[in-house]
Amino acid sequence: MSAVITASGLTKRYKSALALDNASFRIEPGRIVGLIGPNGAGKTTALKAILGLTDFTGELSVLGFDPRKQRDKLMGEVCFIADVAVLPRWIKVRQAVDFVANVHPRFDRAKCEAFLARTKLQPDQRVRQMSKGMIVQLHLALVMAIDAKLLILDEPTLGLDILYRKQFYQNLLEDYFDENKTIIVTTHQVEEVEHILTDLMFIRDGKIVLDADMDAVGDRFIEVMVGADRADAARALKPLDERQVFGKSIFLFDGANRAVLEELGETRRPSISDLFVATMKGTYA
Amino acid sequence: MKTFYWLVKREFWEHRGGFFWAPIITGGVFLLLNIMGIITAEVVGARHGINFGASGGLQRVIADMDAGDLSQVGLALDVAMYSAMGLLIVVLGFVVFFYCLGALYDDRRDRSILFWKSLPISDASTVLSKVVSATVLAPIVAVITGIVVGMLQLLILAVTLSFHGVNVWQLLVQAHPFRVMFNLVGYIPLYVLWALPSVGWLLLCSAWARNKPFLWAVALPVATGLLVSWFGIMGLFDLPTTWFWKNIVQRGLFSVFPGTGSVFGHNGNIAHSVAGNPGMDFMDLGNTYQLLASANLWIGVVVGLGLLAGAVWFRRWRDDS
Numbered sequence: 001m002s003a004v005i006t007a008s009g010l011t012k013r014y015k016s017a018l019a020l021d022n023a024s025f026r027i028e029p030g031r032i033v034g035l036i037g038p039n040g041a042g043k044t045t046a047l048k049a050i051l052g053l054t055d056f057t058g059e060l061s062v063l064g065f066d067p068r069k070q071r072d073k074l075m076g077e078v079c080f081i082a083d084v085a086v087l088p089r090w091i092k093v094r095q096a097v098d099f100v101a102n103v104h105p106r107f108d109r110a111k112c113e114a115f116l117a118r119t120k121l122q123p124d125q126r127v128r129q130m131s132k133g134m135i136v137q138l139h140l141a142l143v144m145a146i147d148a149k150l151l152i153l154d155e156p157t158l159g160l161d162i163l164y165r166k167q168f169y170q171n172l173l174e175d176y177f178d179e180n181k182t183i184i185v186t187t188h189q190v191e192e193v194e195h196i197l198t199d200l201m202f203i204r205d206g207k208i209v210l211d212a213d214m215d216a217v218g219d220r221f222i223e224v225m226v227g228a229d230r231a232d233a234a235r236a237l238k239p240l241d242e243r244q245v246f247g248k249s250i251f252l253f254d255g256a257n258r259a260v261l262e263e264l265g266e267t268r269r270p271s272i273s274d275l276f277v278a279t280m281k282g283t284y285a
Numbered sequence: 286m287k288t289f290y291w292l293v294k295r296e297f298w299e300h301r302g303g304f305f306w307a308p309i310i311t312g313g314v315f316l317l318l319n320i321m322g323i324i325t326a327e328v329v330g331a332r333h334g335i336n337f338g339a340s341g342g343l344q345r346v347i348a349d350m351d352a353g354d355l356s357q358v359g360l361a362l363d364v365a366m367y368s369a370m371g372l373l374i375v376v377l378g379f380v381v382f383f384y385c386l387g388a389l390y391d392d393r394r395d396r397s398i399l400f401w402k403s404l405p406i407s408d409a410s411t412v413l414s415k416v417v418s419a420t421v422l423a424p425i426v427a428v429i430t431g432i433v434v435g436m437l438q439l440l441i442l443a444v445t446l447s448f449h450g451v452n453v454w455q456l457l458v459q460a461h462p463f464r465v466m467f468n469l470v471g472y473i474p475l476y477v478l479w480a481l482p483s484v485g486w487l488l489l490c491s492a493w494a495r496n497k498p499f500l501w502a503v504a505l506p507v508a509t510g511l512l513v514s515w516f517g518i519m520g521l522f523d524l525p526t527t528w529f530w531k532n533i534v535q536r537g538l539f540s541v542f543p544g545t546g547s548v549f550g551h552n553g554n555i556a557h558s559v560a561g562n563p564g565m566d567f568m569d570l571g572n573t574y575q576l577l578a579s580a581n582l583w584i585g586v587v588v589g590l591g592l593l594a595g596a597v598w599f600r601r602w603r604d605d606s
Contacts, residue, residue, distance in 0.1 A: 053402060053604050076405040088397035090299050102291045103404055
């Protein structure tokens with residue numbers, strides 16, 4: 001199957017800053033891609049470019065469409081939840097379902113209602129009367145009932161409590177995702193998406209600084225816990241990062257020889273958040 | 286087509302207050318004021334021992350009327366029915382004005398544009414649905430309300446007169462409620478055409494302004510007008526300064542008020558034809574549609590379409606930032 005998204009030389013300049021700097025990437029179908037980056041790194045701009053919400057220079061093809069020119073067609077195949085709480089505050093649950101059911105050719109009303117039945121949402125409830133978590137439930141119910149090839153989530157769980165957050169990703173995995181669908185998600189709560197991602201992309205200052213699938217990440221990055229006596233030996237191998245825990249040092253290595261590291265101490269696969277912190281060091285300095 | 290129907294329905298859901306309740310409340314207030322006026326008149330009349338028509342005098346006056354006089358009575362009753370519409374038209378003008386200013390701005394401000402834009406709907410049909418809501422949906426609701434209120438107004442008048450010994454039905458048959466309805470409904474297409482430049486300008490500002498669309502929409506033409514007046518720029522085209530105020534500022538901002546086309550659209554033709562034929566209904570479509578012959582209307586339509594194209598373009602590329 002051909003790629004869902006191919007981007008090459010994506011560049012977007014705002015008045016003062018470069019939001020996307022010659023970014024190139026490729027996303028295959030059936031993947032769950034985490035697009036992770038610090039604030040202002042260009043995540044949202046990249047997603048907006050994919051959704052045809054902003055202009056840019058460079059080549060970009062999403063499901064074979066050019067988002068700049070064929071946005072109307074593209075949106076028949078793509079869904080997105082941009083941030084929490086973008087549903088209009090005046091709309092009622094019933095109206096939202098009616099409206100989407102009648103304007104979206106791929107909407108499955110029964111599926112949406114089945115999902116809503118599992119929540120506390122009432123048909124005559126307005127968005128303005130809902131909590132943030134309930135708004136996301138409604139939005140997710142609408143989106144999951146649409147048989148789209150690509151789902152884009154921009155900080156979908158920001159400001160939700162842990163129950164809603166867990167439930168959100170669980171629903172997404174169990175009831176929505178399959179091998180014909182592709183999900184791109186940006187979030188700062190890296191720990192929560194870590195176990196569901198198949199691919200990882202780090203973005204920094206508009207550039208893609210890491211683009212790998214999770215297996216490759218596990219092979220390439222190794223964390224090793226070293227006692228104080230052997231710390232200098234570890235430092236000589238040029239680690240990406242070093243931090244201290246309980247008198248021991250934890251070193252993060254990129255592409256080092258696993259056998260050598262295992263001699264120094266206990267090795268393990270780094271968490272995405274540790275990898276992220278190491279990669280983004282000095283971003284705000 | 287189905288999508289478009291739902292787009293207009295969405296506008297009605299969101300703006301139920303302006304499109305539906307505003308005319309109904311206005312109509313209710315209008316009737317209430319009328320009833321209060323009549324009661325006051327009756328009370329004052331009774332206190333001063335004046336009982337208008339109690340001796341059957343009024344009935345005799347009517348009996349003495351000839352056909353010509355009676356048709357005047359009918360016209361007066363028609364005007365009473367139109368008068369209910371008068372207040373509604375002013376309210377409608379304000380509703381449409383502010384609806385257009387917010388239509389492509391409010392959802393950018395509260396970021397719900399990101400939801401609307403996640404659906405497969407073209408920006409052109411979004412903008413068009415707002416134009417239709419403003420120039421067709423809102424006037425239809427207002428006209429229906431106006432007709433109902435007008436009928437009630439006639440009924441109240443008739444009941445009041447019947448207390449004074451006047452045979453109501455003899456008078457009522459002189460009125461032309463169906464002609465009035467026909468004229469009011471028939472005026473809507475003309476309103477669509479006349480309002481287009483205003484609607485276009487307001488929607489353009491609504492789609493373009495990053496903040497305070499009202500200020501831009503009003504201040505821009507007024508400031509230009511002041512500059513034009515100050516420097517006498519219109520002199521270059523051999524036109525008086527008032528030309529700019531009348532044809533750009535007033536036309537651009539206030540054409541959403543129904544009836545401004547009939548008042549300003551052509552140079553006193555209406556007054557003339559009504560004066561020449563006193564029995565003629567000033568709202569007669571044969572009369573109002575003479576506006577179609579004016580260049581003013583059609584230039585406005587062309588300019589309006591251009592402004593709407595601009596609004597579609599800005600809708601496409603402006604996001605929530």
